[in-house]
Amino acid sequence: MRYSGLKVIKEALTGHKGWRPTWRNPEPKARYDVVIIGGGGHGLATAYYLAKNHGITNIAVVEKGWIGGGNVGRNTTIVRSNYLLDGNGPFYEMSLKLWEGLEQDFNYNAMVSQRGILNLVHSDAQRDAARRRGNAMILNGSGAELLDAKGVRAMYPFLNFDSARFPIKGGLLHRRGGTVRHDAVAWGYARGADLRGVDIIQNCEVTGFRIENGKCLGVETSKGFIGASKVASCVAGSSSRVMEKAGMRLPIESHVLQAFVTEGLKPVLDGVITFGAGHFYCSQSDKGGLVFGGDLDGYNSYAQRGNLPVFEDVVEGGMALIPALGRVRVLRSWGGIVDMSMDGSPFIDKTHIDGLYFNGGWCYGGFKATPASGWCYAHLLATGQPHDVATDFRLDRFRHGGMIDEKGQGAQPNLH
């Protein structure tokens, strides 16, 4: 399906009867050069960049459910590049640059909206930490501004500045951060990959790997065996369940992260505000709903739903920061299952099994990484070498002391 302004006008005048499915729905072939497990944002982006950047088009993306039905459809749509450590900064900055050109690149409206992200600070120590992080962001080319309380007040006068516990003393502003229409990201990448010949195979669950003499020959699926020169797992949230079928134990726990959306309001919140001290962050969608969230529930879970105590904690944080929210009604809440890694950072790497590759461990920050994750995973699959900005995302980094512990919590996944 191709789009143009002329087509929109024509369809508008003829009752919109000419639109066709955006991608094909093929049956799997017996063999592919690359089989990507997982039709989420990262898997589809990987297929797209393999085809576009490396000319590899004999690819299947196999998805257990429907594409975009996992975490790319369950996040709070925020994109940012505000990382501190060398292993992360250049990677996320590359991702943000790709977001900035994404819609032109795949010719699909992903509603990339760089409205700015403000991380609030409440104490001298937090201001020092924000200054240090801001300097790292500036060195990575991401840009950062340290605001004082007056600067924050000019942007968001309705915040509770004089709370006894967490008075607002300023904030770190990342103007290039913002939000993206998450479903459209999956659809745009799917369309771009499909146009280049990638087979997107939905309702096809991987049930096992065929591994002989230390080499992965393909995947067993609910639609039969599919042979592949390279198999690329890309199923964050379920990584342990899938890689267990290849006999691997991962440095990952699966946790549930909840998110919430209110009834539609008139424009009130232009950008994204994070209130880390109160475990609350919030933005407003184009439909008007306030989209907000907070901490992980904190225990291993595959349930895709959380429990009420964390909901209560999050809305308490919201009320503490924005008292005007008190009469706003919450419409929906949901949970996503995230791969929490042992240092809070992801993996894009080969495994010890020849021909089997792994991408996962994205914690609660996978959405913003989608373009760079796909780009770097495609680079690894095509060239056998990690991309320059993803060299630290090794699966064996704990063995060598190469942790990328952005939060400094150690090997305690629910605290990252």
Place this chain on the structure above:
Amino acid sequence: MIINHPILGPRDAQEFIYLGDAALIDRPDWQADNAAEAFHDYLYLRDNPAGQHRELWFHEQGDRSWLVVTRNTVTHDILNVELARDVARARGRSK
């Protein structure tokens, strides 16, 4: 989630701090030849099952006991609760 504490009866899970897989009770022998490898696996690798999971919870806002809770990670059903010290003793980990 309600955790049925063996001593205190049913308590809200909010009173507890979660640590993780109860396999953390089985600390490797630091004098063994393969200690470095064993500690890497102990510290960083997890089974992370979908289904029954034995895990350590600390009753921080209660009697400050450690519990081993058997819980289903798909349904959040709590199936069994034991005092961690009983579990550890049964495995010869504690006096």
